[in-house]
Amino acid sequence: MPEAIQFLPPRSEVLSRRAAIIADLAGILPADCVIHEGRELVPFETDAFISYRRLPLAVVLPRTTSQVAAVMKYCHENGIPVVPRGAGTSLSGGAIPQEDAVVLGLSRMARILELDYANRTATVQAGVTNLNISDTVAVDGFFYAPDPSSQLACTIGGNIGMNSGGAHCLKYGVTTNNLLGVKLVLVDGQVIELGGKHLDAAGYDLLGLVCGSEGQLGIVTEATVRLIARPEGARPVLFGFATSEQAGACVAGIIASGIIPVAIEFMDKPAIEICEAFAKAGYPLDVGALLIVEVEGSEAEMDAVLENIVEIARRHEVMTVRECQSATEAALIWKGRKSAFGATGRIADYICMDGTVPLGKLSYVLKKTSEITDSFGLRVANVFHAGDGNMHPLILFNANDPEEAMKAEEAGNEILKLCVDAGGCLTGEHGVGIEKRDLMRHQYTQAELNQQMAVRAAFDEDWILNPSKVFPLEGRG
């Protein structure tokens, strides 16, 4: 396994006290909440960024906020790193543990606590899955807007950690725009509440700071999120183009015209083939690139908006336009799109990039991306949220070939640097994690990193929380 990215060296004073720490944790929590047998730790050694793996010291699965607080207090007092984990679906290695760390899993805190339709809020425990919220409120005509592709499995706590986005963020925003409050366990075990059901919180926007902080500022155990009335109807439409460049230009054209659809998703030929194989959604296989454009509202409204979009697509020489005919068909179209990463596993191993670029640079970056992967002799599949420039090149490789795995990482780094140089950023919605940590210098100066790390230290002076992530190891001061 290539190991280009380093972890912090384990704290030897923690490793040497492993047995005592486990005994203490077993005293703090019920017996079935502490996992420490060697074999049982193995499944927790990684998340969805499987190139990197580290066995944790122990795993705890608390059921209440006070249990979380007790674990944090203990670990803080004893200098034991803590790595929070939701469903372990991070694509950037945000939940990968380290040898001296206790994995704090929130999977057992999975209850929906309150639905308040008068205020259109849901208060849920951190381990509730994203889709579970929308599924639960659907019968009453509401939904929770951010919809990362892993929404079936990923937890709201993890979404807050990574400020997750999704396909429909173009209209409704990402997690931070839909989060009203959290219950947060601080590193020393104090429990605070930020925000609530009111629309803006008092004081500094600590809620905004915590959202996207990758589990480094505290442990979110409960969240209050906004619910939105479900539109009368929604219609995904497929637009097939001969080339990726044409599709990319069409995206820029749609946005420039002042139309903001709910979602504009992009797939290139390899991605179309992969998704069609799993979902059988009826994606056209004879095109070079595909856009899924979703509009919503009443029938008349959707017709009107679509008419404009079709007109723009024509100008970009669209080959096929297919409106979906039924709710089942629409569900299949989205199922295919949302399963794209996993479905790629059918043909190869992959790493998934997450850079975001200004819309005007979309075509350029797409072209450069394939040049980069070509130069490494690797294949790439592109499937991403085009409307907001959030690109997800999937670099395909063979994980059992160490040399190729190394090349894939290098190509990935090149692509991310390209995104930054094009005026974008390293990560739009997957987080820095461990994957992009060492590229942070490409986007920020040392003074800027120092400022972020100083703010981090206001929450966690001793780097207990998820310590190997986000900030380059050198220069931590």
Place this chain on the structure above:
Amino acid sequence: MLIPNSEADAAYVIRNAAADGKHLSICGGNTRGLARLPARSGNVEPISARSLSGMVDYDPAEMVMTVKAGTPVAQVEQALAANRQMMAFEPMDHRGILGPHGNPSVEPTIGGVFAANVSGPRRFVAGAARDSLLGIRFVNGRGEIIRAGGRVMKNVTGLDLVKLLAGSQGTLGFLTEVTFRVLPVPPMTQTIVIFGLDDQTAAKAMAAAMALPVEVSGAAHLPASVRSRFLGGALPEEPGGGEATVLRLEGLTASVEVRAQKLAAIMEAFGPVARLGVDESRILWREIRDVHAYADGSEKPLWRVSVAPSAGAQLVAALRLEAGIDAFYDWQGGLVWMRMEAEAEGDLLRRMIRAFGGGHATLIRASEVVRAEAPTFEPQPDAVAALSARVKAKLDPAGIFGPGKMG
């Protein structure tokens, strides 16, 4: 007043102030009344970004604008209007309500909009100012120039200092440049007016409207006491009560028409309904945004109260039993503009807010005497206050920015 001419200049001034232990009070146009708070220390010098002005980058096709922080809001709005775009979060203009303190000849700056996180009636669908803010440049308390965020909508690269600085009222850093998302101006706006609802019923009506798939982009309730202050008293008359509950619909013309019919039909269950066209609607919502009802030239204490939307009317009803107040509601009842007829009653108000599920109150307008006694910003629970103080110390270690202002 310090008025640096460049970002580098600002960094230099701030570095020196930190070295000299001098305190700075950051303002833009100083039009929002909050820069003038009494400081704990006497040695405070105002510093304004008004000379850091001008457009840096604006590509209408990308719907992103970058401007220097001291650029007048009017200039930004003009540039946007020329491209039929807008700041969707509708920043209010405080000058009207500030009476003797609101100097109409001074322009509010775009930096001030974000530093105070000023957000209008479209809060539900467009978010607050902080939700549109994509990137910033600022000078921290060490005099270092820091960039945060960027110019793309999705960005989780590192800690979100953009959000932290937004709404920090100039106590964490000196904004020099802001990059924000803009949106097309909706071609059509209509307003559904429901007459004669008491506050509690209006709260129910607004909640019902917001739960419909018609995308209401503004929900306000104007009790009888304030109604005549809007549209020059020209809100259509209906027998049976002076209250007006107003719901805004925006979008493509055909679509708004369909939604307006649907919404009006459903709202008829609550009371008599009328519709306002595009011109009246635009004026009305601007007046709601700018709290026109209380642009009364007085110094009566004015609170901006943020609570759960369903709690707004209950809070006001409970307060009325103990104090003389006048109020109207935006954000479906979640934003209460409350004018106290005598004392500021900060303690009472804040106790009641806690009793009704939490939220916070900001004293937007008050005489110097009242200000000295009532904390302008909501006092925080100890643990949060301590955390906020630590955060501030990390950006402004010498505590030079607006000491005692927030947290």
Place this chain on the structure above:
Amino acid sequence: MQTSFTPEQLEDPHVAESEKILRRCVHCGFCTATCPTYVTLGNELDSPRGRIYLIKDMLENGRDADEEVVTHIDRCLSCLSCVTTCPSGVDYMHLVDHARIHIENTYKRPLADRLLRSLLAAVLPYPARFRAALTLAKFGRPFAPLIKRVKALQPLGAMLELAPKTLGNASPAMRGAQPVKGIRRGRVAILAGCAQSVLDPGINEATIRLLARFGIEVVVPEGEGCCGALVHHMGRENEALDFARRNVDVWTRQIEKGGLDAIIITASGCGTTIKDYGHMLRLDPAYAEKAARISALAKDITEYLATLDLLPQEPKRLTVAYHSACSMQHGQKITMAPKLLLKAAGFAVRDPAEGHLCCGSAGTYNILQPEISAQLKVRKVKNIEATKPDIIATGNIGCMTQIGSGTAIPIVHTIELLDWAYGGPKPGKLKG
């Protein structure tokens, strides 16, 4: 994902197959969300992804199974919900099959567990023995609450509680060919099977009646028996393959004798296994081809009926909650046919929420893992009852027993309702 097996390890065809399966997994974690044990226990070790990882670790290191691994593999229901969910196409079914065989071969279970499993393997697949055991259970039932207080005896308690209070008469000999009325349109064999024929012989009777009405000749060949699923899921591979070979022989003789359009199965749990005969016997040169042919002919009764174009019937003003057995929806991917048939037959059909989750029956799971099974049953019944049905319909005897023990709403086999709608008698459970 990356794997590390030596070339020597990969010479074992089971290992080679597992390696191929593992390579497809990208560890995305989607499977956790729809796994009944993960949503119940909240521990990744009790999720497909956790088990895959445990199995991978065990196989790569060539290790014998140990208590930890066995605990978590045993908790797997083999409901295959994860297989439906998995975008990468990980063949979890055959991976966990392999793990179960590996456990059976390398791990010595505690005595009580061994005895129980041997007892189940010796009784359930044999109708005469099972019938005798159920008669005995009648006398044991009053002691069930007492027995359940002793941890080691909990499975026995669960078993006693599941045993039906009354048992129909021993099925009249339905062996041989059942004549058709009118023109013969087809000829099929039906699996008489094991447990179902004892617990509810009415299901196959209804099937045969209905098929006869549509001109399908049904043979119930001598010599067939349990499909092997019960022992297969316990990792008892040799026994399972013996059952499979016996049935392959019986049906092959029928094909040679008069041809078969299909082999009809009325218990979806058995259907999943019989459709897998081709895979199970792929390494047996004498059987590989024959078994593949049998698997290709195997059809769930609803799958077969869907090809017959049954005429729509008058609406009946009866609401049916359709419970899709895991072996039906995940194992065989039959999701629409049963509901469409019921609708055409005039019933109002409801889909309960969380339809993808197992009811906790899962073969012998409700006996071997009574606690998890009971939680799943409660959840399932709650979801079903929320649809306010008059009747619950499903296509698997295990689910019928499990759900039936948790609700007062009558639960019947889909085919019993169809038989009724197309001229047969009203199902016994709906009378009175």
